[in-house]
Amino acid sequence: MEESQKVQGDLQYVREVLERSKGHRVPVGIYYLWAAICLIGFPLNDFASGHVVGIFWTIAAPVGFVLSGLIGWWFSRTIGQVDFQRTWAVVLHWLGTLVAIGLVSILVINGALEVWAMGQAILLILALSYFTAGLYQDRPLLWVGLVLGLSYILAAFVQGYIWTILGIVVAGSLVASALIGVRRAGD
């Protein structure tokens, strides 16, 4: 009986160590990066032609994706914890999101979707993607997903500078999520 009690005590210690390893630290640089991209990219819909918007996102999305990977890699080295399985899951999640956004253009090309509605479709994909990322990656992203979902509804009914408002709201929610992550890490 003493042996099994010792084993149970040791397993409790191991469980606590494992729980600590799942800590709240998040690579906040990625949040700030996408806040900046959204703050520039979303308002472009209100102030620039569709051609300019297309060029911006064609460049910003993959560049942001690569920079996010580099920030994540640097972050894992800084905290001293490398998890290839998690990294791979995160990369696939966001790569899938990028591909889905790219595929929306097919609906526009074959006439199933009006150009003006493309932005809203992308917003909906982003909302779902951030929400699911919040469920199994970094919890603060859940709130970004909810804000994007609400923005999608808002975009359907509000006219005038809606993309500028959305850009500010999305960037703000990303910065707020980053600050929440920093505060949790300090607990």
Place this chain on the structure above:
Amino acid sequence: MQEIDGPEKGKAFKSSLGNLDKLLEHRVRLAVSILLSRYNRLSFSRIKELTGETDGNLGANLRRLEDAGYISARKEFLDRIPITWYALTDDGRKALRTHLNALDGLLQEPHPTP
């Protein structure tokens, strides 16, 4: 714990005890091995932060795992600061699996009456 009678009592329990790995019976070494089975690589400072052990105690335990061939160590520099990264070897993974199976048996199997 459920108690059993008869000549077979305690047989499975003793078998589980026999399969325990002496090196992994120490809780710090067990925790480090499980951490390294969960993550690909961990630095010395990260393991220290997670286990809450002192440099000396942790270093000694890591050395024992390294000497047994259960973990591998690699030194690197990040911003001129030396970092030692640890990873679980194939032998370590195998030993950990055997040890955890034995632990599972110890906790699951009926406990023998004295």
